[in-house]
Amino acid sequence: MTSSPSDKQSYPCPGLESVFFGSVCVCVCVCVREREREMALSGVRVIELAGLAPAPFCGMILSDFGARVIRVDRTKVTMAMDSLARGKQSVALNLKSPQGVAVLKKLCIQSDIVLEPYRKGVMEKLGLGPEELLKENPRLIYARLTGYGQSGSYAKTAGHDINYLAMSGLLSMLGRSSEKPYAPLNLVADFAGGGLMCALGIVLALLERSKSGQGQIIDASMVEGAAYVGSFMWKSRSLGLWNRPRGENMLDSGAPFYDTYQTSDGKHMAVGAIEPQFYDQLIQGLGLDAASLPPQMSFSDWPELRQTFARVFAEKTQAEWSRIFDGTDACVTPVLPLDEAGSHPHNRERGSFLMDAQDEVSPRPAPVLSRTPARPCLSRDPVVGEHTRSVLEEYGFDPAHIEQLLSAGVVECNKAKARL
Numbered sequence: 001m002t003s004s005p006s007d008k009q010s011y012p013c014p015g016l017e018s019v020f021f022g023s024v025c026v027c028v029c030v031c032v033r034e035r036e037r038e039m040a041l042s043g044v045r046v047i048e049l050a051g052l053a054p055a056p057f058c059g060m061i062l063s064d065f066g067a068r069v070i071r072v073d074r075t076k077v078t079m080a081m082d083s084l085a086r087g088k089q090s091v092a093l094n095l096k097s098p099q100g101v102a103v104l105k106k107l108c109i110q111s112d113i114v115l116e117p118y119r120k121g122v123m124e125k126l127g128l129g130p131e132e133l134l135k136e137n138p139r140l141i142y143a144r145l146t147g148y149g150q151s152g153s154y155a156k157t158a159g160h161d162i163n164y165l166a167m168s169g170l171l172s173m174l175g176r177s178s179e180k181p182y183a184p185l186n187l188v189a190d191f192a193g194g195g196l197m198c199a200l201g202i203v204l205a206l207l208e209r210s211k212s213g214q215g216q217i218i219d220a221s222m223v224e225g226a227a228y229v230g231s232f233m234w235k236s237r238s239l240g241l242w243n244r245p246r247g248e249n250m251l252d253s254g255a256p257f258y259d260t261y262q263t264s265d266g267k268h269m270a271v272g273a274i275e276p277q278f279y280d281q282l283i284q285g286l287g288l289d290a291a292s293l294p295p296q297m298s299f300s301d302w303p304e305l306r307q308t309f310a311r312v313f314a315e316k317t318q319a320e321w322s323r324i325f326d327g328t329d330a331c332v333t334p335v336l337p338l339d340e341a342g343s344h345p346h347n348r349e350r351g352s353f354l355m356d357a358q359d360e361v362s363p364r365p366a367p368v369l370s371r372t373p374a375r376p377c378l379s380r381d382p383v384v385g386e387h388t389r390s391v392l393e394e395y396g397f398d399p400a401h402i403e404q405l406l407s408a409g410v411v412e413c414n415k416a417k418a419r420l
């Protein structure tokens with residue numbers, strides 16, 4: 001990814017007209033109505049209660065694919081911590097006031113989905129539990145995204161990704177030989193097993209509602225979501241894939257042909273040459289004589305084989321190795337940093353990354369639907385409370401009531417600051 005405006009590269013914005021005037025990227029964000037009309041989740045209304053990371057990711061997925069996502073933020077906060085806010089609108093509402101609870105109730109019962117990120121019992125305490133809301137709107141899909149689920153002794157316990165990953169069983173398998181378990185960022189529980197799994201649950205419930213006309217409650221536990229994502233680890237044990245200690249198996253950094261290697265310029269190459277026919281191409285690309293090497297699957301020789309690969313990879317730069325292996329089936333690819341992934345030729349050809357109106361590059365929504373693709377909004381994220389008035393008016397609050405809520409501090413209306 002370019003760092004200076006002068007050598008900015010163009011990023012095709014799917015479904016958006018992006019025009020470069022010199023170094024200024026002008027993204028004409030398809031208007032909200034236009035976006036909603038053409039996408040899989042067009043017309044679906046979501047109330048997302050502001051959470052930390054999993055729920056915001058779930059909300060962003062729904063928004064990218066056309067849903068109208070209204071995030072309910074706390075009042076008296078200077079900035080939203082939601083970096084996954086694209087396409088969302090923000091209402092600032094104080095739920096510590098009975099009037100605030102009444103406002104949220106009215107928003108929820110007029111929506112299709114409520115997405116709440118709090119620990120068990122919080123919404124019930126507010127009088128906004130599923131029983132309450134589903135009574136008023138039987139079509140409501142009430143998504144509850146938590147760490148431990150709505151039952152069990154940990155249900156009210158605080159936690160974060162690493163705790164849920166640990167409780168899922170998967171963390172015990174992650175880490176190199178003779179090292180302690182290692183959590184891969186907050187990817188597996190927060191995002192894969194949390195936000196993404198919850199989005200799947202919501203779409204499943206929407207599909208079911210199209211037949212039954214009924215809403216339902218989604219109990220999305222990140223422990224269970226992460227474990228479910230890792231089902232292969234449980235169900236492939238009979239194949240003998242995980243018989244050895246952590247870090248000594250084929251896919252957990254034990255195998256020299258499934259690992260990363262440093263190149264002479266301090267970068268790295270990723271090697272995934274599992275099948276014999278691909279492994280042969282790896283050996284060929286490295287310029288090694290297969291006859292002089294131990295057999296690929298000789299576990300006891302893996303440390304020696306790894307040393308050989310490490311020595312050879314250290315002889316050339318990442319670009320040189322990419323030229324050698326590009327176009328082969330050796331399953332060898334450059335380890336790209338975030339700010340280079342978007343400009344790799346393959347990713348550029350597909351438009352796998354996009355640039356928003358703030359010149360920020362991020363992944364485009366996946367997967368790509370051929371007829372109703374996601375059309376992510378690329379204009380700036382909402383300011384906390386930016387849409388309070390317009391949303392309340394749209395949801396049937398009269399102007400005098402809105403003014404009263406404002407003056408009572410139940411809601412807040414904030415304006416976006418002009419960008420200089």
Ligand SMILES: C[C@H](CCC[C@H](C)C(=O)SCCNC(=O)CCNC(=O)[C@H](O)C(C)(C)COP(=O)(O)OP(=O)(O)OC[C@H]1O[C@@H](n2cnc3c(N)ncnc32)[C@H](O)[C@@H]1OP(=O)(O)O)[C@H]1CC[C@H]2[C@@H]3[C@H](O)C[C@@H]4C[C@H](O)CC[C@]4(C)[C@H]3C[C@H](O)[C@]12C
Nearest residue numbers: 052053073074094095096117118119146147158159160161
């Ligand atoms: C965002 C960055 C990445 C974080 C990812 C991290 C690794 C995770 O794993 S996130 C997943 C966390 N777990 C869950 O989401 C599971 C379900 N949720 C919970 O279990 C809990 O919510 C909880 C444990 C996460 C938090 O518990 P808490 O007690 O705080 O809250 P709850 O019990 O849920 O109750 C909510 C209460 O709030 C009331 N409420 C809700 N809405 C409103 C409203 N609108 N008005 C008024 N009141 C409201 C509600 O009624 C409840 O009240 P009661 O309790 O009375 O019932 C982050 C990574 C680093 C962070 C930054 C860093 O920490 C530095 C700063 C620290 C500073 O304090 C904040 C800013 C930081 C910059 C901080 C910012 C971000 O968090 C990070 C960048």
